[in-house]
Amino acid sequence: xxxxxxVYEHVLxxxxxxxxxxxHGDTRSQWRLHDELRQYCNAMAVEGRDxxxxxxxxxxxxxxSGVAIGYYERALKQARQLGVIEGEASIxxxxxxxxxxxxxxxRGYEFAxxxxxxxxxxxDLDLRREISQFLLENS
Numbered sequence: 001x002x003x004x005x006x007v008y009e010h011v012l013x014x015x016x017x018x019x020x021x022x023x024h025g026d027t028r029s030q031w032r033l034h035d036e037l038r039q040y041c042n043a044m045a046v047e048g049r050d051x052x053x054x055x056x057x058x059x060x061x062x063x064x065s066g067v068a069i070g071y072y073e074r075a076l077k078q079a080r081q082l083g084v085i086e087g088e089a090s091i092x093x094x095x096x097x098x099x100x101x102x103x104x105x106x107r108g109y110e111f112a113x114x115x116x117x118x119x120x121x122x123x124d125l126d127l128r129r130e131i132s133q134f135l136l137e138n139s
Contacts (some may be wrong), residue, residue: 003053007044011057011114017063034061052079052087056094065098072098075107086127093131100138109138 014037021029041054055075062068072095079087092115099108112135119128 003051004049007049007051007054010040010048011054014040015061015130021027034058034133039060052076052082052091056087056091059091059094059098064120065101069098069102085118086122089115089122089124089127089131091115092118093127093134096134096138105138109135112138 014033018030018033028041037058041058044050044054052075055071059068059071074090076091079091092111096108096111115131119131
């Protein structure tokens with residue numbers, strides 16, 4: 001399932017603003033923009049325009065790994081329902097990273113293996129390489 005262009009552009013715009021705020025050490029703007037993105041994700045879900053890209057991006061910009069895991073799990077569920085294999089692989093990789101950050105090494109490794117399994121079904125060699133490297137570093 002393709003990401004609707006208007007959704008992609010809106011999320012990209014907010015993400016760029018968040019990255020710029022981070023570069024300038026503007027924590028207040030980062031939090032405001034994070035909240036804006038969270039509200040937008042919820043609004044798209046209510047409108048029936050939910051997409052794993054929304055929640056994966058929100059997870060990417062969430063510093064608290066415990067909270068981010070919830071966003072990634074939501075994204076993963078949608079990716080599976082929609083058959084977005086590449087999305088499933090990248091989301092599982094992020095879940096692996098976040099679980100390891102939380103000290104849940106075994107759970108993280110399980111998600112890394114799931115990421116690898118999904119990535120093998122894609123043509124995305126960079127993603128496959130990134131997952132393989134992660135597995136090597138965390139085995």
